[in-house]
Amino acid sequence: MLADLQEAFRVAVLDPDAAMPAGLTAHNGVAPARRFAVYRNNVTLGLASSLESRFPASVRLVGEEFFRALAILFVRAHPPRSPLLLDYGDELPGFAETFEPAREVPYxxxxxxxxxxxxxxxxxxxxxxxxxxxxxxxxxxxxxxxxxxxxxxxxxxxxxxxxxxxxxxxxxxxxxxxxxxxxxxxxxxxxxxxxxxxxxxxxxxxxxxxxxxxxxxxxxxxxxxxxxxxxxxxxxxxxxxxxxxxxxxxx
Missing domain, CATH: 3.90.930 (Outer Surface Protein A; domain 3)
Incomplete structure (x- = not known):
């Protein structure tokens, strides 16, 4: 049961179109849909920011807005597999090669x-x-x-x-x-x-x-x-x- 809830939470926290996992409640007993949406947004932006910190030259090359859009899509498709974020983003170059807007920046x-x-x-x-x-x-x-x-x-x-x-x-x-x-x-x-x-x-x-x-x-x-x-x-x-x-x- 707990494993199912954890898996549903993992999927929902990275998918902006996913429904809030069943079983979550707030202290007042109300389904915390808004709070979960804020949490989901913070998780995504936090991981995207970690990528920006690791790839500063790439950010400068394509601009913050372009890189942030790329990073958010990458985070949703490739969430971290470790709590240690030192090597998070090793797959980003391959992902960028499939990112259609990046075809204008092939290098x-x-x-x-x-x-x-x-x-x-x-x-x-x-x-x-x-x-x-x-x-x-x-x-x-x-x-x-x-x-x-x-x-x-x-x-x-x-x-x-x-x-x-x-x-x-x-x-x-x-x-x-x-x-x-x-x-x-x-x-x-x-x-x-x-x-x-x-x-x-x-x-x-x-x-x-x-x-x-x-x-x-x-x-x-x-x-x-x-x-x-x-x-x-x-x-x-x-x-x-x-x-x-x-x-x-x-x-």
Missing amino acids: LPDVMRVEIARSQAYHAADAAPATLGVLSAMPPERLGEVRAVFHPAARLLRSAFPAATIWQMNSGGEAREVTDWSGEDVLVTRPNLDVTVQILPPGGHAFLVGLRAGNSLGMAAESAFAEVADFDLPGAMAALINAGIICRFEL
């Missing part, structure tokens, strides 16, 4: 994915980044066999749009016209205290994806060269050390 879902990656990186576990000295101490003839263990905060994204540039412009960066609409490969991480967002050079995404999958440096480099013939391997090695995305190197 919005990928900007959201950058914001999700930043949020995940911020809350990831701490780990000490590996230094160049560790790699230099390994036998040179065996460097191709080395495998890398990624920092828990590292996130990789591939976008058909300049998603990182658009995110940066809507996060307090320089406001300018985007003239190059080429796609961007993005690395998000937090080696120390600050989350960083970096646009990877050609071949960098393939190289890091290979390493993250457990491939050796040699195999990851082959993947990068297959994608970009003039891939800068020495530069990529220096960049991954400087970015602090590797915790340790292993033979």
Whole structure:
């Protein structure tokens, strides 16, 4: 009985057209339809506000009214599955791709994915980044066999749009016209205290994806060269050390 009431309450609190669940009463014995409607509205707007807090660049990109309408529909279709709201909204980019008004802003879902990656990186576990000295101490003839263990905060994204540039412009960066609409490969991480967002050079995404999958440096480099013939391997090695995305190197 209680389980049935709870399920009816859950359904009704997210559906503005649903009737008030049976069995609810006020202190004066009157069916509290108006109070329930206020509660339902507060729940929906509260969850929508949590999404606005997690996606500030996306809000700025499309405007508060547009984002609020999107967020309310998302809340009703995808209510939280946990009382912890730190990761609520991970499905929002996919939902935005089906939101008809958002078709005029096709890069919005990928900007959201950058914001999700930043949020995940911020809350990831701490780990000490590996230094160049560790790699230099390994036998040179065996460097191709080395495998890398990624920092828990590292996130990789591939976008058909300049998603990182658009995110940066809507996060307090320089406001300018985007003239190059080429796609961007993005690395998000937090080696120390600050989350960083970096646009990877050609071949960098393939190289890091290979390493993250457990491939050796040699195999990851082959993947990068297959994608970009003039891939800068020495530069990529220096960049991954400087970015602090590797915790340790292993033979």
